[in-house]
Amino acid sequence: PKEIFLKDYTKPDYYFETVDLSFSLGEEKTIVSSLIKVSPRVKGSSAPLVLNGHDLKLLSVKVEGKLLKEGDYKLDSRHLTLPSLPAKESFVLEIDTEIYPHKNTSLDGLYKSSGNFCTQCEAEGFRKITFYQDRPDIMAKYTCRVEADKSLYPVLLSNGNLISQGDIEGGRHFALWEDPFKKPCYLFALVAGQLASRDDTFTTRSGREVSLKIWTPAEDLPKTAHAMYSLKAAMKWDEDVFGLEYDLDLFNIVAVPDFNMGAMENKSLNIFNSKLVLASPETATDADYAAILGVIGHEYFHNWTGNRVTCRDWFQLSLKEGLTVFRDQEFSSDMGSRTVKRIADVSKLRIYQFPQDAGPMAHPVRPHSYIKMDNFYTGNIVFQSNGAEVVRMYKTLLGSEGFRKGIDLYFQRHDEQAVTCEDFFAAMRDANNADFANFLQWYSQAGTPVVKVASSYNAEARTFSLKFSQEIPPTPGQPTKEATFIPVVVGLLDSNGKDITLSSVYHDGTLQTISSSSTILRVTKKEEEFVFSDIAERPVPSLFRGFSAPVRVETDLSDDDLFFLLAHDSDEFNRWEAGQVLARKLMLNLVSDFQQNRPLALNPKFIQGLGSVLSDSTLDKEFIAKAITLPGEGEIMDMMAVADPDAVHAVRKFVRKQLASELKTELLKIVENNRSTEAYVFDHPNMARRALKNTALAYLTSLEDPSYVELALSEYKSATNLTDQFAALAALAQNPGKTRDDVLADFYNKWQGDYLVVNKWFLLQSSSDIPGNVENVKKLLDHPAFDLRNPNKAILCLQTTIIQVYSLIGGFCGSPVNFHAKDGSGYKFLGDIVVQLDKINPQVASRMVSAFSRWKRYDETRQALAKAQLEMIMSANGLSENVFEIASKSLA
Ligand code: BAL
Ligand code: ZN
Structure with a gap:
């Protein structure tokens, strides 16, 4: 297999201006005809035109209407090469191919899912449909004619606007679609099948009435209400927050059961894995509802960040994905709780991204090479979370207004272009006249920076110093690293737990005045010091508020400092973080006890700390649920020199049971006080209530005490929605035995x-x-x-x-x-x-x-x-x- 390098990028020798596709869909084979207007980049070019193609049967090639004979082109298993082409400003290329979608189980290109035809072209699936320059910097205007049996495939969809449709002989029919916007081929889509639609409309702020359709098999239509709600909310949010309006009169979403990714942002024809569209209170959990909101938003937001402005090459994937993941995170935050969403996103980063960045597949936000681009889509929903963190740092540094100015300039400069991560960086910088120092390192260096922070208080001088050192561990192909720009949002707590109003900070020979309770320190060197002045007593620093940079932090904070932050920090994210740091430290110590056969004992202060959070009625309920959830086993193993799954598992189980046993009275009260017999509502207060109740129930059930098992069984039986029912099932499934087997069998019978x-x-x-x-x-x-x-x-x-x-x-x-x-x-x-x-x-x-x-x-x-x-x-x-x-x- 061949490795492809970013440094080898060259501009294409030929551009495609227009592409007219025609599909004749059949049960045994599909014929694809393409007619492309080609223009050489350099006038009079004699370069060969190399087209990608995979698993295709070539039927014919014509140039300017003339059929090419076998010796006029070169064909191998991956390419069709046309060596001699007319020396004209433009010429017409026509290619006919035959493909076999019913045999395509790769779900890449054109395939069948539950009897319907559908496509997935990102990253390189279009080459399984026809011969093409399958690269994102080839942007063309498309038309697409789809023809199929009318009774089997009554609905025929593609990108853009429906221009005409009608019946043809032999029980077949056709639809002709035209997309007025230039696009790369990875955004092409086609769907044909037996589908029904939920219809709605959205009027944009400039008065365009957009027809919205969500397509599924007819029996699933009742389960699309939440997806439609999510789509309309996303359309409104993008207008309100980014001033971005939808640009066509029609927006289609199709749900299919077979899909490699979570969903795909094809222009005006998003295709989704059905689990991210279909929801009803009885068949989907709160987590499913939240995922649908986020992913519907994500794919819709791509219409600007990805589709109108796309990537020059696949190395720039983060240009669209990092930015769009950031946008969907912000959308979900605005629709629910910002802190809880941030906690969830940072947890994902720690579970998936950080371990990957410390392993053989570590790669920078913008990779230097790949064999198979598909391998950068590292999860079926969650990916590019590092890229999103990089975008978030721009916002942290520039503030909401500055960030918006940067986005506006980005679209002003690059609409309908295929661009690079530097172009995005330049727009952010130029719109704000900003000094981003060595920020670009975030794009080119792999690995998670480790930042060590040492603090010291000088009572005589009334100063408080923070010394930072940063190091990025070696990764494959990158043994040494440069320092990068790390924004550290900091606040200092006084002995009452209140934020100190910061007045000035001394750094690198200059004194900067501040007048707020938190500030951003610009850490750009391997080692540097910041000194706050006029600090009346030793403060407890709250560092990296809101997780201001995607780094691993090691501080000299004592356990007492961490308990203090857990109890008082005004930054809720850092309250959670303090609890997690304590839990990680404590669990690592217990792992070492376990490995050395020492008895395990849980620090009573930890139980007390979590107990206070548990009974703090001023806190958001979902926040409490997150705060009492222990770090995952993977996170603990990640901190060990040699990962020991058995020890980590035993310790986590032990800590959970200890907490459950010590806090059972409070946990039981939580379960009892947070039930509801009302109809299911998807909103933050109700989700938070359910999350807390179900977390408490899982703790109690882990004790294997018959009364709590009975309680979980009764929650299972009386549940009025899947969130509660499934949570009770999961609680019961923790403990092997007959109850577990019975309840699993009951659930399957009910939902088969x-x-x-x-x-x-x-x-x-x-x-x-x-x-x-x-x-x-x-x-x-x-x-x-x-x-x-x-x-x-x-x-x-x-x-x-x-x-x-x-x-x-x-x-x-x-x-x-x-x-x-x-x-x-x-x-x-x-x-x-x-x-x-x-x-x-x-x-x-x-x-x-x-x-x-x-x-x-x-x-x-x-x-x-x-x-x-x-x-x-x-x-x-x-x-x-x-x-x-x-x-x-x-x-x-
Ligand atoms: N562009 C691949 C699918 C996604 O971003 O959701
Ligand atoms: Zn995406």
Whole structure:
């Protein structure tokens, strides 16, 4: 496989001005005709035109209407090369290809999902549809004619506006679509099938009436109300916050059961994995509702950040994704609780991004090279969170107004262009005349910076000093790193826990006056000091408020300081953070006790600290739920020199049970006081109430006390929505035994007709930490609702395959104690699955194989077992480039 480098980027020799596509969809084959107006970048160019193409049968090529003979072009398994072309300002190229969507299980290009045709072209799927310059800097205006059997595919959709439609002979019909905006081919989309729509309208602030349609199978339409609400909220929010209006008269969303990603932002025809569209109180949880809001927003926001202005090349992916993830985070924050959303996003960063940045797949926000671009889409929903943090730092440094000025200039300069991360940086800088020092390092250096902070108070001089040192650990191909620009938002607490009004800070020979309770320190060097003056007593510093930079922080704060911050910090995020730092320290110490066979004992001050948060009625309920949730096992393992899944698991379980036992009276009160028999409402107060109640219930049930098990069973039975019902099920499923088995069986019986709910049932079991769970997961593979093992069924009925692979296999890898089982059973299970799955869907297989990537973090026995599986995978016949890249880099 060939590695592609950013440094090798060259402009295309030919541009495409217009593209007229025509699809004749059929059961056995589909004919794709394209007519492209081509113009050389340099007049009179004699460069060959190289087109990408994969799994295509070429039927014919014409240039200026003249049919080319076999010797007139070169065809290999990945390219069609036209060596001699007319020396004209522009010419017409026509290509006919034949493709087989019903056999396409990669879900990349044109494929069938539950009997309907649909497409996924990002990053490089368009080359599986027709020969094309499949790169984002080729932006053209498209028309698309779709023709199909009318009874099988009554709905025919593509990008832009519907120009005409009608019946043709043989029971077929057609629709002609025209997209007035230039776009790269990765934003092309086509859908054909038996679909019904929920219809609504949105009037933009300049008075354009936009028709909104959400397409699903007719029986699912009642479950699209929340998606429609989310879309309209997103449209309004983008106008209010960024002044960005929708630019066409029609916006379509289609939900399909088989989709590699969460969703896709194709121009005016977003395609979604159905789990991110369909919701009803009985079949979706609060988390699903929140995810739908965020992802509908995300894809809609791409219309400007991604579609109107796109990436010059795939190395710039963060230009659109980092920015759009940031925008969807802000949208969700404004629709709910800002602190809780920030906590959730930072947790994801710690669970997914930081470990990746410390492993063999570490890459900068803008990578230098890749083998398979798909491998940068590292989660089916969550990805590019580092890129979003970089965008957030611009906002932190510039403030909301300055950030908005930068965004305005970005669109003023680059509308309908394909640009780079530097272009975004330059717009932010120029609009604000800002000094961003060495900020650009964030784009080119991999790895998570480690920032150490030492504090000292000088009572005589009434000064308080903060000394920072930063270091970025080595990553593959980058042994040494430069300092980067780290914005540190700081406040100082007095002995009453109140913010001190800061008056001035001395740094680098200059004295800066301030008059506020928090300030931003610009840390740009490997080591530097900031000294606050006029500080009457030793303060407790609150550092990196709101998580102002995506770094790992090590401070000299004592446990007492951290308990003080947990109790008093005016920055709610940092209250949570103080509790997490304490929990991590405490758990790491207990891990060492466990490893040395010392008895485990939980610090009573920690119990007391969390107890006070638990009973503080002034706090937001969802915040309390987050604050009493312990850091995950992965986070603790991430801090160890040699990760020990068994010890970490035992310790986390121990701490949870201790907390539950000591705080049971308060926890029980919480469960009792936060029930509701009212109809389900998706709003922050109700979600917060449910989150707190269900967190408390899980704690209590972990005690395995019959009265609490009874309580959870009664919550399960009396629940009026899936959030409460599923939470009670999950609480009960913690403890192996008959109650667990019975309640899981009951849940399946109730929901077997709804594949999205069944999916959650799979995930709950596969990610379970009950001992020896690999055997249960193997049994689930043979469950009638799961069919990866049967390749024929997998192809015919992808619906129950790809979504469930994420749940069943991905879920299993998310349970450290079972995936890393010392006998190697978890590794063997995954190794076998990856080889099978790679033949069906390489993109999903490569996401699964990533679970092996940090094998060197474990003890020698586990290392040997994991390495053997990676080697077995590498030796498999016909390995995809996707899996090859991850497996080979992991072994390197
Ligand atoms: N552009 C890939 C899908 C997404 O950003 O949601
Ligand atoms: Zn996106």
